[in-house]
Amino acid sequence: MKSILKPLLMIAAMAMGMTAAGTLPALALVELNVNKGNVEPLPIAITDFQGGDALGAQISEIVTADLKRSGLFAPIDKSAFIEKISNPDAAPRFDDWKVINAQALVTGSVGKEADGRIRAQYRLWDTFAGQQMSGEQFFANDANTRRVAHIIADAIYERLTGEKGYFDTRVVFIDESGAKNARKKRLAIMDQDGANVRYLSDGKSIVLTPRFSPNRQEITYMSYESGQPRVYLLQIETGQRELVGNFPGMTFAPRFSPDGQKVIMSLLRDDGNSNIFAMDLRSRSTTRLTNSTAIDTSPSYSPDGSQVVFTSDRGGRAQIYVMGADGSGQNRISFGDGVYSTPVWSPRGDLIAFTKQTGGEFQIGVMKTDGSGERILSSGFQQEGPTWAPNGRVLMFFRDSAGGPKLVSVDLTGRNEQSIPTTNFASDPAWSPLLE
């Protein structure tokens, strides 16, 4: 298998130029307020990067698509541009951009270095203030032009919103094909925008619920390959696989701890109930965290590793509970009308995303970590399994309609829903951290 996640990309970022970015007021042009209904997208003009033949236009296209899909930016159609940028390093004619209401302007260039690497640089301009906001350059090897574009999109997003971006990321998921009663399921990985799909399993066994390690090099998932369904680790780069633990029964619903040292998962008991265990990947020691005659599953650590949120039906129907990472203080936090499952702690620590079934619908929502402030972001006939973008501002999940599941993202306002293009049906998305 060809290397995917090795840092092929040498990111030598440096502030360029005319004005040092650090000396500018760190005022964000876009305000991220998830509780406010309407975020007015910021009109932005993204010009074709100069040089590199088709490459310049391609980079501009990827940056444009990323920013547009975030829902926070409204890229202006190129046909409206008045000034034709010939020197991306020189100050543009700000009036030409103000008149088409471009509040921000991106210029850039791309070229090949003597050693074969690609060099891409961009400048971000505040047209109304009439000054450069930031400028950086990046080096990448040939195969990574899409990544360079995503990194530039992240830099622009961060400079304009004050928040980290999430475009230079990947998603592992289950690729599904074939009839519903004979579905072939394969592990797959792709860029967050659906590009560069690669398969990580052959489809001979059912595989489910892949999740990224914080180190981005491994995933943990469940497979039926041994007959009995069990949790495995997979090194993405080498394809090396390993069984997690040697338990007598089914293991399922795995996730990494935030330090990557543990896998937390459910273990089936002989009486048919399921409890939560954590396994230390170095010492191989296991710790039982729950011991109830109920279904306890879908555990997810808080980003500081001190707490775990999980699903349990110990109260009758499935609800969301929080406990200490040692299993102490198990408290129910969901009390709404319906059945709650698949809780996932936000990487920011502030929210828990979940699937809720109520009134014949499946909803994707978020609540605060004490269960208050529930907000439903998306409702549908059949949808489930949210995963967080690394900046904690966007969720991806899967929705079953028209014969099979597809991936969908929604931001925390619930107003910006985007479908993720995949060739086949797709389910169980898990978002990677920002790549390195």
Add this chain to the structure above:
Amino acid sequence: MGRIAALTRNPVMIALVAMLAIAGCASKKTPNNAADLGLNGAGAATPGSAKDFTVNIGDRIFFDTDSTSIRADAQTTLSRQAQWLNQYKQYAIVIEGHADERGTREYNLALGARRAAATRDFLVAKGVSASRLKTISYGKERPVAVCDDISCWSQNRRAVTTLSGAGS
């Protein structure tokens, strides 16, 4: 279309149709043989064969929504299964637990496991040796009926008793 196809693939339904046909004919006292009635497939299974078990005993039971309790109709089927399994002890048994699609994936894996365990425990209570019984959950990953409504979901909430080495 899809649903009809799924129904006719369901051995329980085939068995049911076959039994109704027999009952109907018996009441008319028509002295037809099995071949004339077109029952070669269903009625002619060798006693003690895997086909006999699937067709004449019934290899699956069904559950209510989000429930793992063994319904009265399921108890009848499982009692019949236990009797048969106690007679033909050469088989090892794997009980598959399944859920419908109206639940999330991980929860339904657990639910399917619980249904398989409840089925196993019932058979053990009816005298089937626990050492012959294994369970596996497929959650909602292996539906037999593929429509998007209640008629299909009720068929998918099931536990299937499979005989290992049966080659079916």
